[in-house]
Amino acid sequence: xxxxxxxxxxxxxxxxxxxxxxxxxxxxxxxxxxxxxxxxxxxxxxxxxxxxxxxxxxxxxxxxxxxxxxxxxxxxxxxxxxxxxxxxxxxxxxxxxxxxxxxxxxxxxxxxxxxxxxxxxxxxxxxxxxxxxxxxxxxxxxxxxxxxxxxxxxxxxxxxxxxxxxxxxxxxxxxxxxxxxxxxxxxxxxxxxxxxxxxxxxxxxxxxxxxxxxxxxxxxxxxxxxxxxxxxxxxxxxxxxxxxxxxxxxxxxxxxxxxxxxxxxxxxxxxxxxxxxxxxxxxxxxxxxxxxxxxxxxxxxxxxxxxxxxxxxxxxxxxxxxxxx
Amino acid sequence: xxxxxxxxxxxxxxxxxxxxxxxxxxxxxxxxxxxxxxxxxxxxxxxxxxxxxxxxxxxxxxxxxxxxxxxxxxxxxxxxxxxxxxxxxxxxxxxxxxxxxxxxxxxxxxxxxxxxxxxxxxxxxxxxxxxxxxxxxxxxxxxxxxxxxxxxxxxxxxxxxxxxxxxxxxxxxxxxxxxxxxxxxxxxxxxxxxxxxxxxxxxxxxxxxxxxxxxxxxxxxxxxxxxxxxxxxxxxxxxxxxxxxxxxxxxxxxxxxxxxxxxxxxxxxxxxxxxxxxxxxxxxxxxxxxxxxxxxxxxxxxxxxxxxxxxxxxxxxxxxxxxxxxxxxxxxxxxxxxxxxxxxxxxxxxxxxxxxxxxxxxxxxxxxxxxxxxxxxxxxxxxxxxxxxxxxxxxxxxxxxxxxxxxxxxxxxxxxxxxxxxxxxxxxxxxxxxxxxxxxxxxxxxxxxxxxxxxxxxxxxxxxxxxxxxxxxxxxxxxxxxxxxxxxx
Numbered sequence: 001x002x003x004x005x006x007x008x009x010x011x012x013x014x015x016x017x018x019x020x021x022x023x024x025x026x027x028x029x030x031x032x033x034x035x036x037x038x039x040x041x042x043x044x045x046x047x048x049x050x051x052x053x054x055x056x057x058x059x060x061x062x063x064x065x066x067x068x069x070x071x072x073x074x075x076x077x078x079x080x081x082x083x084x085x086x087x088x089x090x091x092x093x094x095x096x097x098x099x100x101x102x103x104x105x106x107x108x109x110x111x112x113x114x115x116x117x118x119x120x121x122x123x124x125x126x127x128x129x130x131x132x133x134x135x136x137x138x139x140x141x142x143x144x145x146x147x148x149x150x151x152x153x154x155x156x157x158x159x160x161x162x163x164x165x166x167x168x169x170x171x172x173x174x175x176x177x178x179x180x181x182x183x184x185x186x187x188x189x190x191x192x193x194x195x196x197x198x199x200x201x202x203x204x205x206x207x208x209x210x211x212x213x214x215x216x217x218x219x220x221x222x223x224x225x226x227x228x229x230x231x232x233x234x235x236x237x238x239x240x241x242x243x244x245x246x247x248x249x250x251x252x253x254x255x256x257x258x259x260x261x262x263x264x265x266x267x268x269x270x271x272x273x274x275x276x277x278x279x280x281x282x283x284x285x286x287x288x289x290x291x292x293x294x295x296x297x298x299x300x301x302x303x304x305x306x307x308x309x310x311x312x313x314x315x316x317x318x319x320x321x322x323x324x325x
Numbered sequence: 326x327x328x329x330x331x332x333x334x335x336x337x338x339x340x341x342x343x344x345x346x347x348x349x350x351x352x353x354x355x356x357x358x359x360x361x362x363x364x365x366x367x368x369x370x371x372x373x374x375x376x377x378x379x380x381x382x383x384x385x386x387x388x389x390x391x392x393x394x395x396x397x398x399x400x401x402x403x404x405x406x407x408x409x410x411x412x413x414x415x416x417x418x419x420x421x422x423x424x425x426x427x428x429x430x431x432x433x434x435x436x437x438x439x440x441x442x443x444x445x446x447x448x449x450x451x452x453x454x455x456x457x458x459x460x461x462x463x464x465x466x467x468x469x470x471x472x473x474x475x476x477x478x479x480x481x482x483x484x485x486x487x488x489x490x491x492x493x494x495x496x497x498x499x500x501x502x503x504x505x506x507x508x509x510x511x512x513x514x515x516x517x518x519x520x521x522x523x524x525x526x527x528x529x530x531x532x533x534x535x536x537x538x539x540x541x542x543x544x545x546x547x548x549x550x551x552x553x554x555x556x557x558x559x560x561x562x563x564x565x566x567x568x569x570x571x572x573x574x575x576x577x578x579x580x581x582x583x584x585x586x587x588x589x590x591x592x593x594x595x596x597x598x599x600x601x602x603x604x605x606x607x608x609x610x611x612x613x614x615x616x617x618x619x620x621x622x623x624x625x626x627x628x629x630x631x632x633x634x635x636x637x638x639x640x641x642x643x644x645x646x647x648x649x650x651x652x653x654x655x656x657x658x659x660x661x662x663x664x665x666x667x668x669x670x671x672x673x674x675x676x677x678x679x680x681x682x683x684x685x686x687x688x689x690x691x692x693x694x695x696x697x698x699x700x701x702x703x704x705x706x707x708x709x710x711x712x713x714x715x716x717x718x719x720x721x722x723x724x725x726x727x728x729x730x731x732x733x734x735x736x737x738x739x740x741x742x743x744x745x746x747x748x749x750x751x752x753x754x755x756x757x758x759x760x761x762x763x764x765x766x767x768x769x770x771x772x773x774x775x776x777x778x779x780x781x782x783x784x785x786x787x788x789x790x791x792x793x794x795x796x797x798x799x800x801x802x803x804x805x806x807x808x809x810x811x812x813x814x
Binding site: 001002003004005006007008092095096098099103106107110111114155159253257258259260261311312313 | 388389390556564569573576577580581582583584585587588598599600601602603605
């Protein structure tokens with residue numbers, strides 16, 4: 001069956017929002033549990049920076065206290081990057097897609113959104129934050145599992161994968177960037193206990209801690225962690241892994257469904273992949289990790305734009321998105 | 326009374342349908358023997374258990390998003406159509422009568438529509454007043470002289486039926502534009518199968534789940550000739566339409582794309598949809614959009630919901646539309662009064678299902694009669710839907726009757742009047758136990774080359790005690806409708 005351009009865009013964004021929600025829940029959870037400085041305080045502001053929400057956040061809050069940040073990212077319906085907003089967007093896209101996605105996928109998102117909405121009325125007391133985050137992660141993973149098990153494998157499936165992997169790669173680069181910029185108090189502390197514990201936090205945010213340990217049983221340095229998250233071929237959230245998936249999905253869309261568009265997107269992906277595979281992590285760190293991550297994000301945005309032009313219809317109105325990054 | 330019931334074993338023993346015909350017990354002279362086994366099974370149930378199952382069903386409907394949108398002050402609220410778990414049962418004999426009656430009516434209305442857009446014999450012969458058709462807001466001059474496949478105009482029809490105190494089915498209204506509700510018929514059945522399988526066990530109930538298949542078949546039949554594999558789509562006004570769930574449901578059941586106006590374009594009088602691979606041709610459209618919004622170039626220029634140029638593509642025969650443009654004339658409550666005469670005129674038959682006795686207030690005698698008997702009659706505006714603007718004489722206050730009288734005198738042609746029909750009732754789960762509630766019935770007919778009627782239909786139930794208005798926008802609910810399998814009639 002022909003896939004409407006508008007549907008393809010909705011599928012793409014539904015996948016992105018669900019992926020993004022899972023990431024945010026993980027980040028909130030990990031911050032609560034692990035990201036404390038030596039005096040036990042947590043820098044909640046780094047999450048605001050991670051999402052580039054400073055302006056919006058300070059329009060409604062004076063200080064980035066734990067309560068303010070948690071409320072803002074969990075339940076604030078006005079905050080574009082809150083879990084509630086993401087779920088609302090995912091649900092709206094899913095509602096549009098109901099003729100296309102499985103009943104199980106729709107029902108789960110619908111109920112998940114409803115529960116989150118009901119929860120927003122009450123406050124989540126700090127001791128419960130981890131529990132709530134765990135629940136959200138599990139719901140997101142349930143979504144992933146249901147999708148894997150029930151979503152019919154046609155064009156729509158591939159657009160779902162595109163959204164998912166682009167979002168994943170994007171989140172991983174953001175997380176690395178924030179570690180480099182915010183979590184690190186001063187260059188003097190590289191390799192200190194605090195530094196190491198922060199790198200562990202980063203790994204936990206991507207559910208990569210144990211995998212990392214298996215690859216690097218001894219030693220944890222900025223180079224090994226950043227290298228793992230960028231270039232590891234087996235880690236599901238590494239940038240290389242995600243970009244390889246994007247490459248494969250685009251190829252299949254064009255060969256299996258004979259889609260005419262997308263060659264520009266593929267060129268951007270090739271360029272990105274070549275850039276990722278050509279430099280060892282030591283070189284990247286020497287020349288500046290931040291600049292490197294910037295370049296990756298720029299390339300990813302380029303890929304996203306090309307996909308939009310090729311498949312979603314240039315003159316077509318946008319699907320339900322509140323945010324473009 | 327705070328004394329608990331001694332034994333909950335005979336659930337229906339104290340049930341009293343009152344003076345009305347009952348859909349599960351029958352009437353005084355016509356007991357519903359066909360429902361005996363179902364009554365017996367219901368009687369054996371515990372009321373609390375029944376309520377629990379009803380709650381399970383409603384929760385599931387909500388979780389599945391089987392909802393319609395209600396617009397309150399600021400925001401749209403998702404509501405389910407409340408679902409009552411006790412089914413309404415129709416015997417095989419009753420059904421074959423209804424089925425024949427619905428088919429007859431669809432046939433007459435299609436002949437009427439063809440006639441008024443071609444030779445207008447029925448107008449020339451004075452059977453239907455000319456101005457009723459030509460001054461009708463839903464008459465589309467663009468359709469004059471245009472031929473449509475199989476001369477079918479109303480491909481999907483929902484006929485509203487009620488049952489009077491004697492147990493006679495009567496037609497209350499024809500819905501020949503975009504009738505809603507068939508999704509509930511199918512989903513209610515799924516729901517019953519999940520929460521109440523023990524009630525259905527070994528009772529031959531005719532299935533309803535091939536509606537989508539039949540609809541697709543008809544949509545393919547009416548596609549332009551010569552197209553080998555016609556592309557069918559369902560055109561919806563979008564996710565803010567209150568019936569959006571039904572649009573999703575039907576598109577899914579047919580396995581066709583659910584499109585909005587913005588997904589379609591017309592080029593060289595042909596319709597295309599925007600896909601991931603560019604434009605793809607579209608041949609047959611089930612449109613859930615009124616004429617007025619269909620083509621801003623031809624009808625309402627302010628509408629953003631439609632597709633510019635689609636009328637011309639239709640007129641050229643490059644795309645099929647269901648229902649055809651201009652069927653609203655037959656949908657009209659004033660034209661409704663003439664349907665029995667149409668059946669006689671075109672088919673030379675008596676109506677199998679009679680109308681509710683209806684007076685057309687544009688006729689002086691009828692107006693006078695209506696004014697004289699206002700307190701006993703139901704007065705309806707002919708141009709409103711959704712149960713709005715209706716005055717039910719016996720329940721109206723003196724002030725309401727005076728207001729109605731003034732409206733009638735100011736614009737008599739906008740009104741019809743009917744006697745109050747004592748709608749039949751069906752046992753229904755309420756807070757106070759099992760009680761009778763009024764029901765109506767909307768069977769659905771699909772017509773391409775020929776007509777097929779879905780065995781069943783939407784039974785709407787007035788959940789408020791005593792009320793006769795079963796409309797969903799007025800707080801009505803629905804029931805599963807069981808048409809029993811043939812054999813003994």
